[in-house]
Each structure stands twice: as C-alpha cells, then as structure tokens.
Amino acid sequence: MRRQSRHPRLVAAACRLYGLMIWLYPREFRRAFGRELAVTFRTRVEDVLESSSIRDWLAFIAHIALDTLISYSALVPPREAQGAASLLGLDEGEVAHGCLDRPTLDIQLMFASAGVALAFAGWFVFLVILPKYVC
Amino acid sequence: MARTKDPDELLPLTPSVFHILVALSEGERHGYGIMRQVAEDTGGSLKLGPGTLYGCLQRMLATGLVQESNWRPDPGLDDERRRYYRISPFGAQVVRAEARRLATAVTAARARRLLPKGAGR
Numbered sequence: 001m002r003r004q005s006r007h008p009r010l011v012a013a014a015c016r017l018y019g020l021m022i023w024l025y026p027r028e029f030r031r032a033f034g035r036e037l038a039v040t041f042r043t044r045v046e047d048v049l050e051s052s053s054i055r056d057w058l059a060f061i062a063h064i065a066l067d068t069l070i071s072y073s074a075l076v077p078p079r080e081a082q083g084a085a086s087l088l089g090l091d092e093g094e095v096a097h098g099c100l101d102r103p104t105l106d107i108q109l110m111f112a113s114a115g116v117a118l119a120f121a122g123w124f125v126f127l128v129i130l131p132k133y134v135c
Numbered sequence: 136m137a138r139t140k141d142p143d144e145l146l147p148l149t150p151s152v153f154h155i156l157v158a159l160s161e162g163e164r165h166g167y168g169i170m171r172q173v174a175e176d177t178g179g180s181l182k183l184g185p186g187t188l189y190g191c192l193q194r195m196l197a198t199g200l201v202q203e204s205n206w207r208p209d210p211g212l213d214d215e216r217r218r219y220y221r222i223s224p225f226g227a228q229v230v231r232a233e234a235r236r237l238a239t240a241v242t243a244a245r246a247r248r249l250l251p252k253g254a255g256r
Contacts, residue, residue, distance in 0.1 A: 033192070
C-alpha cells in the first residue's frame with residue numbers, strides 16, 4: 001500500500017532539489033529514466049525520514065551527492081563535457097588547448113555537487129534542527 | 136550497442152551489475168526494489184544510488200542483460216510510474232558465468248588460507 005509520509009513538506013522540498021539535480025544528466029538519460037529517478041528518490045527519502053536520525057540524513061545527503069557525481073561522469077561522454085565548456089563561455093579552441101579539460105569539468109561538477117549537498121544540509125538544519133531549539 | 140552472444144565476453148562484471156542481476160534472478164523488481172535487495176544481499180556494503188542504478192540499467196538494457204516488464208502496479212497499491220525489470224535468458228547465462236568465475240577465485244583464496252574458516256560459504 002502506498003504510504004503517507006509523516007513529513008510531507010520535507011519530502012516535497014527534497015524532491016524539488018533532486019529534480020534540479022536530475023537536469024545535470026544527459027537529455028536521453030533524463031527522458032528514459034528521469035521520472036523513475038524521481039520516484040525512486042522519493043521512496044528513499046521517505047524511508048530515511050522514517051529513521052529520522054541526523055547521522056542517517058547526513059550520510060544520505062553525502063551518498064546522493066556522490067552518486068550524482070559518479071553517475072554523471074559515467075554517463076556523459078567527453079564531447080558533451082566540451083559542450084558544457086561552451087556554456088561557460090569558452091570556445092572549442094580553449095578546451096582543445098587545455099584551458100578547460102575533462103578533469104577540470106569534473107572538479108567543477110564536484111563543487112556543484114558539494115554545493116547541492118550543502119543546500120540539502122542547510123535546508124535540513126533550517127527546517128528540522130533549528131525549530132527544536134528556537135521554539 | 137551490438138548484442139554479444141558469448142556470456143564470457145562480458146566478464147568480469149562490475150559489482151553493481153552482478154548484484155543487480157542477482158537481485159533480479161528471483162523475479163521482477165522495480166528500481167527501488169532492486170536497490171533494497173542489493174543492500175540486503177551485500178549486508179549494506181553496496182548501496183546503489185538512483186543515478187548509479189539507472190545508469191547500470193540503461194547499459195544492461197542495451198546489452199540485453201535485462202528486459203523491461205510490461206507489468207504495471209495497481210495505482211492504488213504503488214506508484215504507477217514505476218517500471219519493472221526482469222533478467223533476460225542471456226542475463227541469466229552471464230550471471231551464472233560470473234558466479235562460477237567468482238567461485239573459482241574464492242576456491243583459490245581458500246586454498247591459500249586467505250579466508251577464515253566458514254567465510255563465503
């Protein structure tokens with residue numbers, strides 16, 4: 001039976017953030033599996049919230065950020081990474097001459113993932129931990 | 136991607152692919168069901184994230200190791216957007232070949248007393 005979460009607002013906020021992360025993936029992959037990724041993530045969030053331990057939450061956030069980084073690296077061929085370089089305002093020549101190579105893009109993605117993880121953590125602190133001490 | 140007919144050509148499998156095939160060998164499962172089964176089978180040492188899981192499934196569908204099932208859950212019981220996957224006959228051959236390969240490796244390790252008594256049985 002489909003269950004009702006005890007924390008619908010938290011689940012909805014986490015799903016919105018993950019929905020943004022799904023946009024990092026290649027279009028073909030998103031079309032094929034985007035909805036399933038979202039459904040699977042939602043179920044996982046509900047399970048983690050059931051345990052409601054801060055340690056589990058932080059481990060979950062780190063796991064999702066790492067998973068997104070690793071799966072993105074595996075799914076995106078180097079040519080698309082160069083395409084991402086053009087989004088940053090650099091032309092193909094700059095990429096070809098080593099101004100921006102794949103490892104650099106991976107590092108940028110790592111920082112982006114870390115940013116998303118921090119956003120998750122901040123959102124968690126703001127909505128879950130702070131109210132316990134302030135109220 | 137061209138489909139290969141010789142299971143040995145795909146060996147060794149990555150741990151994720153191997154455990155996904157093992158999880159599906161008992162029957163059809165959706166993505167989250169696979170994730171939970173893999174975590175249970177490995178005692179929590181291999182936890183697949185959604186991106187890794189569906190990245191693997193995409194490659195496994197292309198290689199013919201798994202097939203998408205036509206079955207959909209009752210909307211009242213589960214999310215109807217879930218897709219179910221099953222192992223293909225070729226996938227079953229491949230996972231058996233990989234299990235044999237791993238068993239040979241374990242036998243060799245045991246012969247050299249690299250495994251404590253009873254481990255891996």
